[in-house]
Amino acid sequence: MISKAQIKRISSLRQAKFRDEEKVFVVEGVKIVQELLESQISIKTICATKDWIEENINKASKFTKEIIEVSQEELKKISSLSTPNQVLAVLNQIGEKEIKYKENYVLVLDGIKDPGNLGTIIRVADWFGIEDIVCSEDTVDLYNPKTIQSTMGSFLRVNVSYKDIYLMLSNLQDFPIYGTILEKGMNIYETNLEREGIIIIGSESHGISPQISPLITHPITIPSFSKGQGPESLNASIATSIICSEFKRKLKI
Amino acid sequence: MISKAQIKRISSLRQAKFRDEEKVFVVEGVKIVQELLESQISIKTICATKDWIEENINKASKFTKEIIEVSQEELKKISSLSTPNQVLAVLNQIGEKEIKYKENYVLVLDGIKDPGNLGTIIRVADWFGIEDIVCSEDTVDLYNPKTIQSTMGSFLRVNVSYKDIYLMLSNLQDFPIYGTILEKGMNIYETNLEREGIIIIGSESHGISPQISPLITHPITIPSFSKGQGPESLNASIATSIICSEFKRKLKI
Structure with missing residues (x-):
């Protein structure tokens, strides 16, 4: 279950101001979240439909602090997509690395x-x-x-x-x-x-x-x-x- | 002055059904309409702000059947852009030409x-x-x-x-x-x-x-x-x- 406060918080991340305050960002959709899991990056929160969770719980729970089940309507409320696709993940912003100028x-x-x-x-x-x-x-x-x-x-x-x-x-x-x-x-x-x-x-x-x-x-x-x-x-x-x-x-x- | 009926008609052209009924389409913005005028294509209707009309009336009246002055608010009502840019033109759909397969x-x-x-x-x-x-x-x-x-x-x-x-x-x-x-x-x-x-x-x-x-x-x-x-x-x-x-x-x- 997702709380009203969580809906409000995640929706607010559409705006740069709130993303930067929390130093996080949002990734959406089955395909990209699949890539996240494969890359073994650490995920703060996953909000997903029942079906997605059932299918991915083993892999997802390894790298994710919090997994929240949401209905299609709730997903629509927190999503930036016009047709949200099963899963949304909140991640820490990525640190900038040193630039390699040589041979590229x-x-x-x-x-x-x-x-x-x-x-x-x-x-x-x-x-x-x-x-x-x-x-x-x-x-x-x-x-x-x-x-x-x-x-x-x-x-x-x-x-x-x-x-x-x-x-x-x-x-x-x-x-x-x-x-x-x-x-x-x-x-x-x-x-x-x-x-x-x-x-x-x-x-x-x-x-x-x-x-x-x-x-x-x-x-x-x-x-x-x-x-x-x-x-x-x-x-x-x-x-x-x-x-x-x-x-x-x-x-x- | 643009009438309510004209606002309704031009706004309806956002939908394919109405475009195909009338066999027309809409082009927007100073830059693309400029190209239209230069290409000497025939234009059915131009809706534009006072400033645009003052600047382009000579060129525009040569190829356009109807020029309607609109306020910024009216332009917003008929436009598909989030920030409409001075001018909108309604054109006849372009006929399909024969395909040239040779040497290209x-x-x-x-x-x-x-x-x-x-x-x-x-x-x-x-x-x-x-x-x-x-x-x-x-x-x-x-x-x-x-x-x-x-x-x-x-x-x-x-x-x-x-x-x-x-x-x-x-x-x-x-x-x-x-x-x-x-x-x-x-x-x-x-x-x-x-x-x-x-x-x-x-x-x-x-x-x-x-x-x-x-x-x-x-x-x-x-x-x-x-x-x-x-x-x-x-x-x-x-x-x-x-x-x-x-x-x-x-x-x-």
């Missing part, structure tokens, strides 16, 4: 605003073996429910940190900083690439900000194959995937 | 359910010079407001049609049909590609359907570079962009 790429996100885009970028990074993402302080919250859902579990494997990216990039010395510039960048399909570096991804509506642009040492561009006018730009997560695909293909690392 | 790729979407994904795929196709997309009949509606918004105007340039894709693919003879298969597909980075063909993109949750899979003549796979477990799959629009990027890069068409 680090993604730097400059003001990504859409949680779905951030989540998809994390999933893309995970697919391409990129272990570190640094977000500017005005990037959307990693723990926004929509971000977490769109990572499809990749938040477990990619180290996401928030920093003053101007300071961080200014302090790097002799380290390649790639960034997409619509005009006069090197064609990503034709340019030689370094074995390590930063890849900056600009925001959905404004691209890379005027403060950050001058720090780019290796301007790149994704050429369009459109025969006519074509679109002005690509979505941020789409641009990320094309760049990561091309970098990794060429360097095979 | 045709995307076939097998059950894409998310309007944001469909819109993003249309934008990606436009970027990579792919002119035709064929959707299975259970793919989400092109004229869903979220689809149209995520195309960012590319619906103007890409021919999107809905068909029985099983029938369509079965009737093709000696024509390469590419499809992503997680196991045993050819690595897209290493395989030789034909200069033309179909590329099938599967649905977000189920991939390519069991009925369609056997029709694939060229199974392909996007390899993961993840060192550990990595994600199980990629989002449908991300997979599309990586495949299109790689096909176009190799063939330079």
Whole structure:
């Protein structure tokens, strides 16, 4: 049984303010919670339907402090999804790890605003073996429910940190900083690439900000194959995937 | 001034049933409507704030039958956006054109359910010079407001049609049909590609359907570079962009 106070507390975690106060976040749905259990991460609270609990009690009780049975209606009250799916877990926020700059790429996100885009970028990074993402302080919250859902579990494997990216990039010395510039960048399909570096991804509506642009040492561009006018730009997560695909293909690392 | 009946009518266009009855759809926002005006497409109705009308009246009146001034509150009532942006246009649905199979790729979407994904795929196709997309009949509606918004105007340039894709693919003879298969597909980075063909993109949750899979003549796979477990799959629009990027890069068409 879930109490009224618990319903209120868990619902409040939709808002960043309450998530940050408690230093927790929420993960939902059978598939992602399954990944949590397999990754053996410690879970504070699981709220789940009777069926889910019956099927998963052995595995779930090993890593979970508290398991609460909820009805479909109660799950709907605490969920951020329009159609909640059997189970919701509350976890401690993940500590930021040290960034590994050597022999890999680090993604730097400059003001990504859409949680779905951030989540998809994390999933893309995970697919391409990129272990570190640094977000500017005005990037959307990693723990926004929509971000977490769109990572499809990749938040477990990619180290996401928030920093003053101007300071961080200014302090790097002799380290390649790639960034997409619509005009006069090197064609990503034709340019030689370094074995390590930063890849900056600009925001959905404004691209890379005027403060950050001058720090780019290796301007790149994704050429369009459109025969006519074509679109002005690509979505941020789409641009990320094309760049990561091309970098990794060429360097095979 | 907008009448109550007009508010009711335009709001009803959020639903496919009413869009299809009238054979119209809605486009919103300063940027996309700007593209409409530049493309010289004929517009049935524009509802816009006083400021927008003052600035655009010359251009807009050339291609628009009816221009209605609305207040911010009225715009909110007829809009599908959470923060409507100055202008909304009602257009006639676009006729499906004949598909050009030669010397290019045709995307076939097998059950894409998310309007944001469909819109993003249309934008990606436009970027990579792919002119035709064929959707299975259970793919989400092109004229869903979220689809149209995520195309960012590319619906103007890409021919999107809905068909029985099983029938369509079965009737093709000696024509390469590419499809992503997680196991045993050819690595897209290493395989030789034909200069033309179909590329099938599967649905977000189920991939390519069991009925369609056997029709694939060229199974392909996007390899993961993840060192550990990595994600199980990629989002449908991300997979599309990586495949299109790689096909176009190799063939330079």
